[in-house]
Amino acid sequence: MLDKLKDMILPRQTTFSKITVIDEKCTGCGRCVKSCPIQLLMLDADNKCRSNQRYDAFRCITCQNCMAVCPAEAIAITGEYRVGQGFWKNDDLFETPMTFPDPLGQGGLTNAESATDKLTETEKVIYGRRSIRLYQKKQVPRDLIHRMIEAGRFAPSAGNSQPWKFIVIRNPALIDEINSRCKKALRVHTRLTLPKAWLDKKIPGDPDARFAWWQKIILPLLVKLRPGDTDQRVRGGVNTVTSDPEYHIFFHAPTLILQLADRRAIGGVDYDSGICFQNMVLTAHALGLGTCYVGLIDGLKLHPRFRREVLGVVDPFEIVMALAVGFPSGKIGRFVRREKPRVIWFDGSRG
Ligand SMILES: Cc1cc2nc3c(=O)[nH]c(=O)nc-3n(C[C@H](O)[C@H](O)[C@H](O)COP(=O)(O)O)c2cc1C
Ligand code: SF4
Ligand code: SF4
Known part of the structure; x- marks a missing residue:
């Protein structure tokens, strides 16, 4: 029983992906360092990319962005995020290892060039897109933002509700203010979900650090109710984001689009909003x-007055998601590996 609770609060049997840097290839450009969403990488005294142990060890989400942005192909990522026991157990749910896109069933594609003549333009866009965290300073012309919004407008929605509304922010001071407010509010998350010693020392999980008595009571409840917000990778990531004064949650993108939705939408707002933004x-x-x-x-949920008076978000609208937008800095076109699909087929007739 005690072990079950311990594994729920923080899974003990976990393996993370392993990032290997090929020193001979690394030029010390620092692109991977800036692009990692949770600051897992740093440059050492010899200007070589290294694992950054400044915060918690347990947070790599295996997004492979570091690898995708590296111009020298100096990063290799092996292994997957796996938990061996307890509430978070997942090592029986995926077929290892992760693979590159294989739409043609002829072996994985590592970049768009490897199948230019065989993939549709849509497929190339889908596999070639990455989350971009390296932006040029140059502002995005309004007509391109208009084209994005038009594409969103024609997304399907339950009952054709079209519940979306957008706030486009191109004022750097306002983007910075939203960044600071969000970071401040997110500190509440770390205080609730991490041992105080890890917050104070800001170093990798000290194995002797204890959760407070009240955390031992509320964490199992929180985990049960909101697993998506209490996954250890989220907790470690949020600790990084909030402890690093330089971290900008919008990566200094020149444009920020907030997506709002009418909370009365037929069927709920989440699915419609996701399709529209994608x-x-x-x-x-x-x-x-x-x-x-x-x-x-x-x-921003913890800043209702700012939301209402500065951004003009009032009922029945709520902020669903934010999107940083800008011109990418440098080439970021490599494909990445993902978990193999889990598919159940029922073929043929039942008779
Ligand atoms: C709903 C949603 C929320 C996300 N929130 C963040 C975020 O707050 N910060 C961030 O850096 N990336 C965020 N991401 C990007 C994911 O980390 C990214 O999509 C994932 O790691 C896969 O990488 P890829 O987009 O490059 O394929 C979010 C993605 C989605 C779909
Ligand atoms: S895989 Fe993603 S989270 Fe892990 S180190 Fe690379 S960029 Fe960071
Ligand atoms: S992006 Fe590649 S070359 Fe640049 S610092 Fe990182 S590993 Fe080195």
Whole structure:
């Protein structure tokens, strides 16, 4: 029983992906360092990329962005995120190892060039898109934002509700203010979900650090009710984001689009909003723009007055998601590996 609770609060049997840097190839450009969403990498004294142990060890989400942005192909990622026991157990749910896109069933594709003549333009956009966290300073012309929004407007929605509404922010001071407010609010998350010693020392999980008595009581409840917000990778990631004064949750993108939704939408807002934004994201990629969803915008929930009086978000609308938009800095076109699909087929007749 005690072990069950311990594994729920923080899974003990976990393996993470392993990032290997080929020193001979690494030029020390620092692109991977800036692109990692949770600051897992740093440059050492010899200007070589290394694992950054400044915060918690347990947070790599295996997004492979570091690998995708590296111009020298100096990064290799092996292994997957696996938990061996307890509430978070997943090692029996995926077939290892992760693979590159294989739409043609002829072996994985590592980049768009490897199948230029065989893939549709849509497929190339889907596989070639990455979350972009390296932006040029140059502002995005309004007509390109208009094209993204038009693509969103024609997304399907339950009951044709079309519940979306957008706030486009191109004022750096306002984007910075939203960044600070979200980061401040997110500190509540770390205080609730991590041992105080890890917050104070800001170093990798000290195995002797204890959760407070009240955390031992509320964490199992929180985990049960909101597993998506209490996954150890989220907790470690949020600790990084909030402890690093330089971290900008919108990566200094020149444009920020907030997606609002009418909470009375037929069938609920989440699915419609996701489809709408993904239309916009894929269109942006096809137009040569980079985007990154920023779920950390949730922090604004703790700033109702700012939301209402500065951003003009009033009932029945609520902020669903944020999207950083800008021109990508450098080439970010490599495909990445993902978990193998889990599919159940029922073929043929039942008779
Ligand atoms: C709903 C949603 C919320 C996300 N929130 C964030 C975020 O707050 N910060 C961030 O850097 N990336 C965020 N991402 C990007 C994911 O980390 C990224 O999509 C994932 O790691 C896969 O990488 P890829 O988009 O490059 O394929 C979010 C993505 C989605 C779909
Ligand atoms: S895989 Fe993603 S989270 Fe892990 S180190 Fe690379 S960029 Fe960071
Ligand atoms: S992006 Fe590649 S070359 Fe640049 S620092 Fe990282 S590993 Fe080195």
